[in-house]
Amino acid sequence: MLFRRTLRSSAALLALLLPFAAACGGDAQADSPADVTLRVGSTGWKTEEAVLKYAGLDDTPYNVKWSLFQGGDQQLQAIRAGALDLASSSEIPPVFAAADGTPNFKVVAVQRGATLNQEVVVPKGSKVTGIAGLRGKKVGYVQNTTAHYFLYELLKQAGLKWSDIDAKPLLPNDGLAALNGGSIDAFASYGTSVITAHQQGATTVGSGKDILSGNFLWSARDSVLESPVEKAAAADLIARITKAYAYVRDGHLDGFAEVTADATHQPLAQARKDLVAAQAQRPTEARTVGDDAIASQQKVADVFTELGALKSKLDVKSFWSTALNAELKKAL
Template sequence: MPSKNTTHRESSRRRLLKCAAWGVASLTAGAWSIAPAKRAFAQERVKTLRIGYQKYGTLVLLKARGTLEKRLADQGIGVSWLEFPAGPQLLEGLNAGAVDFGTVGETPPIFAQAAGVDFVYVGNEPSAPKSEATVVPQHSPLTSVSQLRGKKVALNRGSNVHYLLVRALKQAGLDYTDIHPVYLAPADARAAFTQGSIDAWVIWDPYFAAIERQTGARVLADGTGLVDNLQFYLASRRFAAASPQLVHAVIDSLAEVDAWAKTHPAEIARELAPITGLDAATIEIAARRASYGVVPVSKQVLAGQQTIADTFTELKLIPKQLAVKDAQWLA
């Protein structure tokens, strides 16, 4: 039977994780925030590398090809793959200790850092602004972002498209408070979009490509001239510090896949269609809008992340000023 101390520790841990997950999801002024501390971690023997991925991207290609498993087999290390619907949910998994390494867009790391999730940036793909957009139904009377005043706009809160929406509204002369944001995960947002219960949807590929092809959805504005839309690779701080060689192994494997993917969009589509459940033509659209070529996270990129953090602080969507550089990987 567990001791009182053990029970108390487990209860405290559950409360802490619940608070962290809530902080990532809502991040109101009451959400807690802990600045990542610089700690020294001992090298650990890892038996299974746990990777969080989303429906589409280079990590999905890496999973499909099995090259990382082959790279790590001689070390006796397995790979476990966990799918998440979006970046915020993936980072909740990382915070809960279920994920060692994963990929997200620009905004999820900002909300996660504000909520105290202890991660580091370990790499990023190049800019892909055409891979996300604000869309409306085919027969909607709306033709520009400036017409979204008073309209219901769906998005996944804290995802990459959250910043796209803020920037698009600003360019159109609107404030965030001029619209009615409806916070929905991609599957729920698609249902709301097709049922006509929202006016617009801000979404990323491959969901973006799918709604275009399958319903004739029209683009009000993509990310061109508004956002970089970088894809980041993140690792838990503890994992990256204790097993830097595994982080490098994943990045090296991603670089190999990226080198091939740059010139093979049709082949990407054929490989990923059965995995994603989307048709090859939809995947090829997404593949041609994506960017490939993983690189270390530069000071310039971190400065861009700081701008995003400052924007959400000003909007009071995160509770306090962040120092993005605290999440830089220094290995």
């Protein structure tokens, strides 16, 4: 029942977002920054909004409306429905959003970030100690996200095929409930859901840390790129997030660790340890669109074609754009 409910929730998301998109508008041309409202997605606990506020960089001359989603896949669905202007995700969600028809968005920037807390976990007391032990097991995963990708790659490394497990697509919160309730034997997820799983006694049997590229993508609706004022606002916001993380690294880690601990309900020491480790592994910072980033996503798309999740090979550069490069470079 849990699995079916989760699948229905994804299918219903677009229908729920359509009236919201109509109410919000977003296609009218703005004449000045004060007329602009960027509708921006966030996954987990609105980390980007929090870091901007912490660094004192949330005083934008334009308006920002943040919306929280359980995954980047849902953000891209919202972009497709016209309910978001900017979506932040891993490399995977834009692939599926573009493969599902003519996309109304472009990938306009890359945010380099840590690949920690991207794991396959098993519940407390499990006898599974590694990926090879998942053969024949019920394994939950967050579909069309990093979890989908690194789970497949970890299975290959262990000599297993996707068909060797009973794969169950689940949203992060539903996956946690299924793991704790015994409905699944393992769960591939990321971020806050992995942190919470460990707090509840789960252990790690596989990690995507060295599998994932660390490229997290900013996707903008085409209408944003058609408006000079909205385009400038998008570039400014992305640059501000980079500057906010630089502020955190420059002697302000402890304070943002407190913000993180409060939001994720974890001990302060653990929040600080994770924050230090993440920024040490790969400092959070934006980059303009380049051939290397496009090639990295093409590799990911080809893996999903191999898996059979995509019906045919997808040329990812068709939904990338350098339209934000000049403004973003200047803002950075």
